[in-house]
């Protein structure tokens with residue numbers, strides 16, 4: 001059951017292309033690793049985390065490659081969990097002071113706790129559906145560090161048929 005495909009080098013490669021550095025060479029090194037295109041054209045989502053909110057911009061993207069750039073605008077560490085679930089975003093089950101991830105849905109991936117002022121990126125291939133982005137450091141979800149996130153069918157993403 002592979003619902004998410006990690007594409008770890010994508011952001012790095014994009015940065016290398018943008019700056020024209022020799023990092024570019026490293027992008028072609030993987031055996032059979034695709035690195036020049038983002039599935040579905042690719043979407044970019046800026047996520048701002050702080051006390052006590054989480055705000056994705058945009059909050060809805062077409063299915064395919066999605067790069068999250070999560071910025072911690074707060075004064076304490078936050079993390080970002082991406083959960084696929086049909087539960088209401090404000091009604092995830094709680095156990096031991098935090099969201100019970102196993103009972104809440106399918107955790108697609110996460111950015112582990114990162115420091116105030118930092119930005120972390122995560123690139124995934126996402127299927128259509130209802131998702132929740134949240135911080136699962138104890139107590140943070142309950143205080144509002146979450147947002148619903150929607151992945152729509154990819155029909156209009158790629159600019160038509162060939």
Ligand SMILES: [Cu+2]
Nearest residue numbers: 078135137140
């Ligand atoms: Cu947090």
